[in-house]
Amino acid sequence: MNDVARSAGVSLKTVSRVVNGERTVDPELAARVRAAVALLGYRPNLGATMLRRNDRRTRTIGLLLEDVSNPFSAALHRAVEDEAHARGVHVLTGSLDEDPARERDLAGAFARRNADGLIVAPTAPDQGYLARELQPGIPVVFVDRPAAGYRGDTVLATNRAGAAEAVRHLIAHGHRRIAFLADAPRIATARSRRLGYRDAMREAGLPTCEAVEPGPDVQAATPALLRLPDPPTALFTAQNLITIGAVRALRRLRLHRRVALVGFDDFPLADLLEPPVTVVAQDPAAMGRAAARALFERIDGHEEEPREISIPTMLIPRGSGELPPTGSW
Structure with missing residues (x-):
């Protein structure tokens, strides 16, 4: 120097x-x-700098997301990065791939690199391990999913209310047989969205029809639902990758203009498909900004009780969710 x-x-x-x-x-x-x-x-030399600084900060934070290649995670990541860049802070990022061991390993790795704080989209069933991995006073903010076994600020979309709004939208367009292609029940947001689906169906006095955790087999699960004796006239899909799989299945069956579809989560080019896909959109950028700001507040000494910060979802009607019921195939 x-x-x-x-x-x-x-x-x-x-x-x-x-x-x-x-x-x-x-x-x-x-x-x-x-x-x-x-x-x-x-x-x-960051190590030497940290030793010299009175606050021992490294000007780095860790960000643990489900999959940084997923459009939702990518948008959230960019928002966190922008907030950090404005403060002269760098972001260390890793993908968890729904692997609890990977979550623990990455959290420990970022802790050993003396990150000033962590933002985590939890995948492990319990985040109690953070008490062992982190130095006292290192803040953690949870985003997209709530944590278990460890207290911290949490940023969540209105998953249950958004799912219920999607199903009510289909009901308002005349549908009475609405199937739900659900995500893995071990995921807290998936459970919330299922509850929202059931809320709306119960309110309307309608029977539920659920395909749980179709995952890569969503393109097989969709035709199986449509082969039922009384097949659904509409589908509600739990997240963007499941929505994409359902769209492909419907197009292959040439039913994409006959079976209504509303997906939870927006995705690129959804508005350019035929018909354009109606979605309940989360706001990952707002979630990322809120998580980053909450973390920097904690780094700067904010000591109040942990908060839950809700980011509203928004129904975007585009065409697929407005198709009328057309009966059996």
Whole structure:
């Protein structure tokens, strides 16, 4: 840093402020410092920096998501990254792939790298292991799914209410035989969405019809439902990958204009299909922003009781959910 200061013709304190991401440095001086850093190939030693800093912060946070390639996770990730970047903080990210062991391993790895806090979309049945992995005072915010065995702020979509709204929408368009392609019951959000489906069906006095955890077999589960003696005239799908599988199955059967469909979660190009897919959209960007802001508040010393932050869903009618019932096939 002394070499950088001499090359840039500035004080050591100015170099420190630029390197640490402070926004109060004169732009011309900051540009000279960055040019000197590039010329000399200077790289801060994060371990040494942490030891010197009074607050012991590393300006990194960990983000554990189900699958960063999933459009929902990708949007949430970008929102967290934007919030962190504005604060001069870097984000370490990992995909959990619904694997509890992977969740524990990644959380431990980020803890050993002295991340200032974690944002976790839980997949393990119990997050009590965090008490052993984390140093005291390291905050954790849970996003998309609630945690068990560990207390922290939680950011959730209105899953139950959103699912009920989707089913009521189908009922309002004349459907009485509505099948639900459900996600894995071990997932808390899947259980909430199932409850929402059942709420709306019960209110209307209608029988339920559920295919639980079709996963990769959703393209087989959909035709099986449509071969029932009294087949559904509409489908409600629990998440975006299941929705995509159902769309493919309906198109293969040439029933995509006869069987109504509402999916939970939006996905790219849903509005360009024929018919365009009606969805209950979550707002992953808002969830990511809320989770990041809650975490930075905790890092900065916020000590009130853990909060549950609700992010509303929104029904987007596009065409597939508005198809009228057409009877048996």
